[in-house]
Amino acid sequence: MDLLPEMADLIARHAPPDLSRSAVPGLRLYRSDTPTRMVAAAYEPMLCLMVSGAKQTMLGDVVYTYRAGDCLVVSADLPVCGSVIDTPYLALSFDLNPVTIAALVLELGAPAPLDQPPPSGIHVTRLDEDLLDPLARMLRLLERPGEIGVMTPMIERELVWRLLNSRHAATMRQIGSAESRLSGVNRAIRWIIDNYARPMRIEDLSDMAGMSLSTFHRHFRTVTTMSPLQFHKQVRLREARARLLSGADGAAETGFAVGYDSPSQFSREYARQFGLPPARDAARMRESLMAG
Known part of the structure; x- marks a missing residue:
């Protein structure tokens, strides 16, 4: 993993403060100098590399922990919670485009059987060395913006090709197949x-x-x-929490807005998920944000 120090330096210099996408299409950079509380997030199919520090991601009741040199492959659209547990936290992710994957699968031939079981939505492993070089070259494009338009599709193609020839091959083939x-x-x-x-x-x-x-x-x-x-309940409750934090509606109105017919049921399920009833949890979150 000799490239990790260089990649950490590039991420530290180019990571935007709002975690928005970088100038390279499909590439996101992440940075935090302090541990964070668990926050809700939406993951889409992507390859994520932990360059420095450590993070925990929770999907349902399952907790995934990954550290420098680990990669996270996400194969579906998933609502998760995540927290930085070791700093300096520096990471990158790159979107996995089904169209790009499908095109390369056709070139490789012998697609995986369509009836095989789907992969788990999140898979954490050590990053294959063959994947590190294209990711490092993707990062270097941030220093050479004039090359981004020409080089990004070429590096993306190489990255997908290497994933299709790695331990993640079955997952990649299923992401790329509309019938999987x-x-x-x-x-x-x-x-x-x-x-x-x-x-x-x-x-x-x-x-x-x-x-x-x-x-x-x-x-x-x-x-x-x-x-x-x-899953349906978790999506509803996470949307309710975001609405409550914005302060636009009260607890009862929020419960109705996300699909609950009973305010008492909404309050019970919300407290079971987040530890406090809706109004008290929203107040706690606002106090935490003001203190931070």
Whole structure:
């Protein structure tokens, strides 16, 4: 991992304060000099490299810890919580584009069987050395902005090709296939995220994913670590927390806005998820933000 010190220096110099995308399409940079509390985030399919420090990410009840030299492969759209636990925290992520993956899979030939089980939504491993060099070259483009337009697609293609020839090959092939089990689960996930306030029928989701009910339940849990009902509830409650923090509505109005018919049920489930009833949790979050 001889390239990590150089990459840490580049991230430290170029990481934007608001975690927005960098000048390189698909590339995000992350930096924190202090540990952070658990905050909600939305992950999309990506490859993330921890360059320095350490972080914990929670998906459902499963906690993933990764440190310098570890990579995180995300294969679906997932609502998570994350906290920096060791600093200086420096990391990067690059979007995994299904179109780019599909094009290279066609060139490689022999696509993976479409009926194979989907991969877990988050997978943490040590980064393969073959992946480090293209990621370092991607970062160096930040120092040579005139080359970004020409070089980024070439480096992205190399990076995807190396992932397709790595331990992550099965995951990559499923991300790139519109007919894979993972793609079917991701269609259901995206519907839940986009329609969290609406009633949800598991039968409709399984039809959307192109699976029987039992197969859908099994594969959905493999990807998300949760049942569809648990996932739906978590998406609703995270949206409710964001609304409460903004101060636009009170607890009862927020509960109705995210799809709850009963204020008491909303309050109970919210307190079970976040440790305090809605109004008290919102007040605590605002105090924490003001103190920070």
